[in-house]
Amino acid sequence: MKKLAFIPILFFLLTSCSSVRVNSDYDKKVDFSQYKTYAFLKAGIDKVEISDLDKKRILRSIDETLAAKGFAKSETPDLLINIFTKEREQVDVNQFNMGWGYGWGYGWNPYLWGGNTTVNRYTEGTLYIDLIDAKKKELIWQGEGEGTLTKDTNKKEALIKEFVSKILEQYPPVVKK
Numbered sequence: 001m002k003k004l005a006f007i008p009i010l011f012f013l014l015t016s017c018s019s020v021r022v023n024s025d026y027d028k029k030v031d032f033s034q035y036k037t038y039a040f041l042k043a044g045i046d047k048v049e050i051s052d053l054d055k056k057r058i059l060r061s062i063d064e065t066l067a068a069k070g071f072a073k074s075e076t077p078d079l080l081i082n083i084f085t086k087e088r089e090q091v092d093v094n095q096f097n098m099g100w101g102y103g104w105g106y107g108w109n110p111y112l113w114g115g116n117t118t119v120n121r122y123t124e125g126t127l128y129i130d131l132i133d134a135k136k137k138e139l140i141w142q143g144e145g146e147g148t149l150t151k152d153t154n155k156k157e158a159l160i161k162e163f164v165s166k167i168l169e170q171y172p173p174v175v176k177k
Helices: 002-016 042-046 052-068 153-168
Strands: 020-026 037-040 079-097 115-133 138-148
Touching: 020 153, 037 052, 042 079, 052 079, 052 153, 115 153, 138 153
Parallel strands: 037 079
Antiparallel strands: 020 138, 079 115, 115 138
């Protein structure tokens, strides 16, 4: 019985370690097995307000992930892929205060003093990946990944790969009948 109590805790720890939270939505009337090829929607991607280097990282990561799923890039694609991003500054303020004075039970306690306030600023971003039916020009699937961003160039590549792979893990959707 002790092992069974340990498994949920371990599962929680392993699943809570991921720095990217993902969601997806899709058109439930679409047969996703018909899509085998893709191309990027240049007009949409050009509008994304991030650096060209980060765009290249995202597109390269999408290429790698889709190739691993058996998709091929094409001049006459079944799917058009568009991306867009959101970014917001987050501020966490944590306070831990203790003071002098009468306390629990025995009165004056000279060991309690001070306090500590910490302020943590970070940037949180969201990456959206849209899959559009190339013939109908209709959105059929959208994936969203949200997490903390970094300016550290050495960590950016891995973080972008994590965002993209976690988002595209949900494509194609598993349709329950």
